Amino acid sequence: MGVEELTNPLLAGFWNETRLRSDLVPVPRSAEPPDPGMNPIWMRIAEVLGLGYGERSGSVITKGKTLMRARTTPSAGALYPFEVLVAFRGQGDYLLYHYDAAGCSLRRLAALDPAEVAGLLSPGPGAGPDPLSPGTDGAEGLPDALVAVVARPWLAMRKYGRRGYLYTHLDGAHAATNIALAGADAGLTPVVRLRFDRRALSRVFGLDDLCREPQALVTLTAPAPGTPATGGAPAGSAGRPVNPFAVPIWRHEDGPGLEAPDAPEREAWGLVSPVSTYHQPRPLPLRFGTTASVRPGGTGRSGAPVALAGRDAGPGTSGPAGGPTENFGAVVLGRQSAKGFLAKPLDAGALGRTLAAARGRVAVDCADGPPAGLRLLVRHVDGVPPGAYEYDPEGHRLLPVGGDGGTEEAVVAACMNQGVAADCALLLALHAPVRQLLGERGQQGLAELHFHAASTAQRLCLGAAAEDIGITCLGGFDAGRIAELALLEPEEEVIYVLASGVADENAVKWDRAPIAYSHGYGPGQPGT
Incomplete structure (x- = not known):
């Protein structure tokens, strides 16, 4: 018996009790398939995911005042109410993985039949072949990966109510757009699909009865051997940075499926059935x-x-698919949401080059879909008188509409009393004749309209990051007051709002707190 045991038997007993012991039970080595992480195309796609929807440097305050690492795309309340599933093309089957951005891993879920994958991408009778992704009629021409952005409405609805469903469309479209841009930048051919059969994809991907709605599908196709790449060099090669915060852990054995919904989530799923493209x-x-x-x-009317600077340049404006962007990796890793603004005017040249990013084009299966208009409420921009302006992307110019830019009190009230808007240099309002489009196109029109609005917002965020100016997306706003300030026509309704200006690095953005501050709920306000 040692000295310590004689003098402190309780401590000695604790030490003995907490020792780790193992049984001599032989553990058979699992028969793992060949490591698909060695496939260079898979590795390139993983790097695309890291830049398109990975974590980056910095952190944000979330519900309960906890910290989480920031990501390359924004989200209302930092909730990210969607999941990203990736079907990689293997030697025979497609292999379906869940991309966990927070856990920085790619976890295998199942093997998929290539014939079923081909069925998901089939243009259908009378539609003709897909010219953006040649050869999808047969298995030999299928894309190297299908990236499905799958909404989980409950994650947003438990904070924002039924309006949270709209945020799934906006947040998911930010990610889908960024993944497409990252894919183009890595030399792949991206195509965003919004008119696919959501129920069929749910069945093939094993999402039935999980209260999840596939909202966007991005196909990524590498050029055939010997074909000159239309985009840049693969990520990770000289001049093409990878995301150092999103190097995934590959988990190649089939693991547990996605988290099952509980009773409140099923109830929320039922609440969106009248407006969901999945249900209707x-x-x-x-x-x-x-x-x-x-x-x-x-x-213009007044x-x-x-004329704006940056007519012939800007992130996302080169190439028919909206990419690649010069220095895309550095720009996307530097993107962040401004938490507040300083009472300083914005440089007109920087504004012009930021707006140039909105001119980028994206390859889609809904080229006749409804795009959004972009109205600016200018308050403090050097050389540009305050007032409302309509942005004309074709001429890259602002068309004066009128007004005086509004008072600080009016702007803050229109943004649901969010202090982040107090000293912004301008508001950018994405708008459309929503009621008319809903009547013409139904739930599908709602989905496509919100995709285009968020796609524009993502490009604006990248343009602002490249110019080192502050910008933040506002999902909480009084649409009527914004329309009055921006002098919108009666049939035009506001879909999405961004505030921009000189960033205040010391400000706090309260929409990430437990209370929905972005909806006007805060101390001393109704609903708290």
């Missing part, structure tokens, strides 16, 4: 092509157009 599909003919997400501006 309205098949629209496929229209393949490249399209801008911002519709051309009309004519003066001569204002």
Whole structure:
């Protein structure tokens, strides 16, 4: 018996009790398939995911004042109410993985039949082949990966109520757009599909009865051997940075499926059934092509157009698919949401180059879909008088509409009393004749419209990051007050709002707190 045991038997007993012991039971080595992580195309796609929807440097305050690492795309309340599933093309089957951005891993879920994958991408009778992804009629021409952005509405609805369902469309579209841009930058051919059969994809991907809605499908195709790449060099090669915060752990054995919904989530799923494209599909003919997400501006009413800098340059403007972007990796890793603004004017040249990013085009299966208009409420921009302007992407100019930019009190009230908007240099409002489009296109129109709005917002965020100016997306706003300040026509309704200006690095953005501050709920306000 040692000295310590004689003097402190309780401590000695604790030490003995907590020792780890193992039984001599032989553990058979599992028969693992060949490591698909060695496949260079798979590795390139993993790097695309890291840049498109991975974690980055910095952190954000979330519900309960906890910290989480920031990501390359924004989200209302930092909730990220969606999941990313990736079907990689293997030697025979497709292999389905769950991309866990927070856990930095790719976890295998199941093997998929290539014939069923081909069925998901089939243009259908009379539609003709897909010119953006040649050869999808047969297994030999299938894409190297299908990236499905799958909404989980409950994650947003438990904080924002039924409106949270709209945030799944916006947040997921940010990620889908960024993944497509990252894919183009890595030399792959991305195509965003919104008119696919959501129920069929749910069945093939094993999502039935999980209260999840596939909302966007991005196919990524590598060029055939010997074909010159249309984009940049693969990520990780010289001049193409990888995301050092999103190098995934590959888990190749089939593991547990996605988290099952509980009773409150099932109840929320039922609440969105009247407005969900999953529940109420309205098949629209496929229209393949490249399209801008911002519709051309009309004519100004109160003066001569204002020419903008950056007409021939800007993130996402090169290439028919909206990419690759020069220095995309560095720009996307530097993107962040401004928490507040300083009472300083914004440089007009930087604004012009930021808006140039919105001119980028994306390859889609809904080229005839409804794009959004972009109205600016200018408050403090050097050389640009305060007032409302419509952005014309074709001429890259501002068309004066009128007004005086509004008072600080009016702007903050229109943004649901969010202090982040107090000293912004301008508001950017994405708008459309929503009621008309809903009547014409139903739930599918709602999905496509919100995709285009968020796609534009993501490009604006990248443009702002490249110019080192502050920008933040606002999902909580009084649509009527924004429309009045921006002098929108009666049929035009606001879909999405961004605030921009000189960033205040010391500010706090309260929409990530447990209370929905972005909806006007805060100390001393109704609903708290």
